[in-house]
Amino acid sequence: MQPQDVAQRPASPSPAGPVVDVEQAEAALVEHYPRLVRLAYLVLPPSTGRGRRVLTAHALTQRALPRGNRTPAPVIPTQSTGRDGDPGYALVRLQVLRTALEAGLPLTRKAWPRRAQLPPLLPQVWGLKLFPRSGGADELALDQRLSTLSGPARAAYALRGLERLEDDAVRKVLAAAGVADPDGALLEADGIPAQYGLLDSPEFDPCSLQARPTDLMRRRQQLKAALAAGAALLVCGALLGLPGGGWGPDGAAAPPYARNASAQAALDPAKLTRVSPAAWRSSARTDFSVWPARGDLTGDTALLRRALAVWARPGGTVQVSATPGTPSGGPAGPPQLLYAGTVDAARVVILYDGWRVARYAEPKDGTQGAVLDFARVDGAGRAESSAVVLGRSDGNVRYLTAPWVEKAGGRDLRKPGSGAMDLALTDGVTAPLASPVLRSGGCTSWHVLQLTDGTGKRLLTDLGELVPARLTSGRPGSPREVSGAEALRTWKPYACSLGTLRSAGVRSVNAWAFNKQRLPDASEAGWGSPRPEGGAGYAAWVCTRAETWRGGGARVLAQFHTPGGTHGAVAAKAENVPACGARHPHVLAGVLWKSGAGDWYLLAAGSRETASIRVKGGVSGSARGSLLTVPAERGVRAELKGTLRDGRSVGGLH
Structure with missing residues (x-):
């Protein structure tokens, strides 16, 4: 966003509008709080990260009450059931929009930062990362498109889709919020498809949140550093109080934190474990530990370094996900490299530390929007370590298969008699296969991955995680692979x-x-x-x-x-x-x-x-x-x- 997108002195509400007292504004804010927070979340710049956007959206909305007891409201229709004609709602919505636009302005040395540009004092959450629930592929694509717009254009899109305002009303709201060029904002918003129904999805709901821990290792180090600093201050005060005060000749304070040799080694791309392509043929184990390193970027030291650094201490803009019961802390030592290469529009690195598989992905044109996924794989055997998900896009999923996989195919569980469709394998990477978790509408099909190796055929299904789930049939204790006609018919309904x-x-x-x-x-x-x-x-x-x-x-x-x-x-x-x-x-x-x-x-x-x-x-x-x-x-x-x-x-x- 450029500074000129928002006027330096926002326009005041029209004096011709009705007068709103603070109690009326508070009632409107409390009644429509989820919608106002969603509006702020959509307008705030995505570059700040989902967690920061959530807290900032709540802070801006909670600060939207007028300072005076009676304030003129803008004469702008709200165009929404339950809010039409409510001057209190129009007033607090305008304040939320104005501060959300100000929060996106860049900081400069020539002017003091505005309150909205600073990190919010309240609300604060310690020890947890909060971010909205992930939506589907359509919501993710819309979020990426909105990130390319300026703040006023995002505001115009949100007012159109979330508030159902006509363009004339949008111009008035933007002008009242201090936007210098409302027509330009509307024109820029026209470049995004009108998928307004997606704005009501959980992807853009900062009131329905998921919680994940912050970096536990970093938090522990910071606590140790704080304790060491406190102890140093106490010693310093005691020494200064002695006669002839001052430090003794051998006195010294503990460093803020001690460097851990194994942790430092875990961040060195040169120390990554790389397995020989033929190791699995003679190994007593058949799991992820014998996968060779594959992909066209296994020699990209900078990429590997970024992947390891993000794993050890993910930044605020990194979207981290983990299967239930899987810690997301850094590796204890150098992990094993399974894959580093280009997958569709992303660079992907797959790493394995003995009981977790980690997937790092970043766009090909930068590192903004990087993601980090974890999955437990402890105790995985030949069947469970047959494939991992490389990426999902356009409703499809690509897998990286084990080196012992000879053939890959896709089949529809809903059509057991239709046979399997061959999937091309390139250096272990499958051609795209329709992902059942990315589909929309009713369940008319369920596409699964069929793999063939020296022991037979097995089916795996994508359930939205890093490692696909294995499908079996038969009596518990002695299940069989879903490969025969009877087993496929059993699974159909x-x-x-x-x-x-x-x-x-x-x-x-x-x-x-x-x-x-x-x-x-x-x-x-x-x-x-x-x-x-x-x-x-x-x-x-x-x-x-x-x-x-x-x-x-x-x-x-x-x-x-x-x-x-x-x-x-x-x-x-x-x-x-x-x-x-x-x-x-x-x-x-x-x-x-x-x-x-x-x-x-x-x-x-x-x-x-x-x-x-x-x-x-x-x-x-x-x-x-x-x-x-x-x-x-x-x-x-x-x-x-x-x-x-x-x-x-x-x-x-x-």
């Missing part, structure tokens, strides 16, 4: 349920078809005579269990699929339970179901080892075996209990 596992740190997801149940009134439902095991009158019960890299937090879904349906219905779900897992390969779930004749039933099913099932509460009944069908009323609530063949009890999954 439940593929879209993978969307609920996004950004949860998922390591693998297993789908277990634990039972099939004949539906009552099958003939009345129009399915004809039921046939056993997969006939038209039978519903399938499948349990999907997602294991995480951190061990705890497993997510379990019991799903019910009727004949002819395209999706499985979630009958029950739970977290941190052993059901459907290797330690407890049993499950019991129920669902209320309406037959084609209009009658309601409670249907329940357990794993094949279930000897009997009983239900009580809103409906009662029992059955021997692993299936239960009881007439019921719509909306009833009941409790399921089962008994296994060995006499143990099993409760219904909730």
Whole structure:
């Protein structure tokens, strides 16, 4: 933003407008606080970083109350339901806009900085980084486009899209806020597509925030330095108070912090571990530790240095993300280089420190907008270390595959009979594949990565994290790769349920078809005579269990699929339970179901080892075996209990 974009002396509100007292302005600010903070966040310069923008937006909004008891309001329509004709809202919105524009002005030696240009005193958050939740690819693209605009142009775009103001009203607001050239700001804003609906997304909501810790190692060093400085002051004061005062001949204060040799070595690109391309062939281990360094920039020392420095102490403008349970602190020693190269419009570096994979990415034309992602991979075997995500763009994802991968392909889980589409492999990097987590609209497809190596084929799916999740099928404790026709058919109705596992740190997801149940009134439902095991009158019960890299937090879904349906219905779900897992390969779930004749039933099913099932509460009944069908009323609530063949009890999954 150039200094001339905002007038040095903002115009005052029109004296012809109504007079607003401070109580009325405060009521408008409190009522519309989230919208005002969002407006400030959109107008503030993105170069300050998302965390700084959040705190500044809140500070500017909280300082928007007029100083006097009665202040003339600008005669500018608000054009929004609930705010139209509210002079208090128009006044505080103008003040928020004015200070947000001032905050973007560059500091100069010729003038004292304005209050809005200084870091806010309040609010402050210690020990945490706060930033809005990430949106999709469209929101990210819009944010990048807005960052290219001047402050007045961003303000014009926000007033159009967020406040729904016509261009004449926008000109009046900008002029009242001190913009020297409102027409130029509108013309500049015209260069951005009118995607106004995206402004209401969580990407631009500074009131709905994510929290991450600050640099823990740096914070610890600063605390030690503060303690050392305090101790030095105490010693200094004691010495000065002695007779003939002053320092002794050997007196010295501790340095602000001590240099750690291993930490310094971790920042040296020359000390990065590089593995031979053939090491995996003779190694007893088959995981990330035997990946060779690949990519066209493995010799770019400056890039590697930046990646290591950002990992050790990310700046305020770096967007850092980590899978749940993954610390984001710097490496303890020199990490291993897995990749350094150009991926679409970015330079990407992939590093591995023995239990985490870190991805650093920066634009090809600079370092502004750099990102740093972390994922736990401790205990990864051959299957889990088959690929990492290199980058996502335009709704697609690129992977870097393990050196033992011979062939890559993409397939749609929703179409098990369509076969796999070959993906070109270039130095281990796949061609773009549609990412299911970047899609918009309904779930009509779910594209996964199919990899082939010397042990067979396996499927991996992108869940929005650095390491894709492995898909398996079969009984817990002995799952199989999803490669055969039966396993692919099992996954078809439940593929879209993978969307609920996004950004949860998922390591693998297993789908277990634990039972099939004949539906009552099958003939009345129009399915004809039921046939056993997969006939038209039978519903399938499948349990999907997602294991995480951190061990705890497993997510379990019991799903019910009727004949002819395209999706499985979630009958029950739970977290941190052993059901459907290797330690407890049993499950019991129920669902209320309406037959084609209009009658309601409670249907329940357990794993094949279930000897009997009983239900009580809103409906009662029992059955021997692993299936239960009881007439019921719509909306009833009941409790399921089962008994296994060995006499143990099993409760219904909730």
